[in-house]
Amino acid sequence: MVKAKEPGIIHFENLDPGFCNEVASLPGGENIRKCFACGTCSAGCPVTTIDEEYNPRKIIRQILFGMREEVLKSPVIWFCMMCYRCYARCPQQVNFTDVMRAIRYLAIKNKAVPADILSNNDEIDRLSQLIRRDMVKHTIEGRKQVIKEIKSKIDNVMESNH
Ligand code: SF4
Ligand code: SF4
Incomplete structure (x- = not known):
């Protein structure tokens, strides 16, 4: 038993x-x-x-x-x-x-x-994906800005050499 x-x-x-x-x-x-x-x-x-x-x-x-x-x-x-x-x-x-x-x-x-665990986990997953997405977006935008600044510096150097 x-x-x-x-x-x-x-x-x-x-x-x-x-x-x-x-x-x-x-x-x-x-x-x-x-x-x-x-x-x-x-x-x-x-x-x-x-x-x-x-x-x-x-x-x-x-x-x-x-x-x-x-x-x-x-x-x-x-x-x-x-x-x-x-x-x-x-x-x-x-x-x-x-x-x-x-x-x-x-x-x-x-x-x-337990059912409440499943729904809690869904919510945690959803929120963590949103945070992750925002962080990735922030990183990509940061990189774009750095690339833009580097390009601008290169352009300035090229112009001053002409
Ligand atoms: S660290 Fe590894 S060996 Fe040590 S208790 Fe945890 S699982 Fe076991
Ligand atoms: S150390 Fe990280 S992966 Fe390991 S049991 Fe704790 S939370 Fe889970």
């Missing part, structure tokens, strides 16, 4: 021993078993610094233990900013950012994503 969830308590009966294999079989999840729980990923994660509930090392342990439901239904798996800091710093090349992509894929495939 599946036991009711109590925060912080792991019930052996609720664990899915195949969960880790499932994650490891997906693109990005291949190296999950290499993790030796050093915590470097959590220590450098910008999301963990603002919300301790989000902890890459803990998420990896949960996957290795087979805590399928806890992981796939957890809203925190949608907090990752995909900044690749953990990826760059991991001494074991676990590639946690890509592990996170695999977990999200499974959460969507298993329809385990």
Whole structure:
């Protein structure tokens, strides 16, 4: 019988021993078993610094233990900013950012994503795309201005040489 969830308590009966294999079989999840729980990923994660509930090392342990439901239904798996800091710093090349992509894929495939998380994420994506677009526009316009100034200097030099 599946036991009711109590925060912080792991019930052996609720664990899915195949969960880790499932994650490891997906693109990005291949190296999950290499993790030796050093915590470097959590220590450098910008999301963990603002919300301790989000902890890459803990998420990896949960996957290795087979805590399928806890992981796939957890809203925190949608907090990752995909900044690749953990990826760059991991001494074991676990590639946690890509592990996170695999977990999200499974959460969507298993329809385990809370509806409010989906709508919040849509809104965050929309706003971040708008900011990105404005930044790209600003950069391109800045470059155009620099090119214009260089051209003008070249024209002045050419004219003074005639
Ligand atoms: S940095 Fe790498 S090895 Fe260390 S806990 Fe994170 S994923 Fe595991
Ligand atoms: S990719 Fe995600 S888990 Fe890794 S450091 Fe960035 S926010 Fe944290």
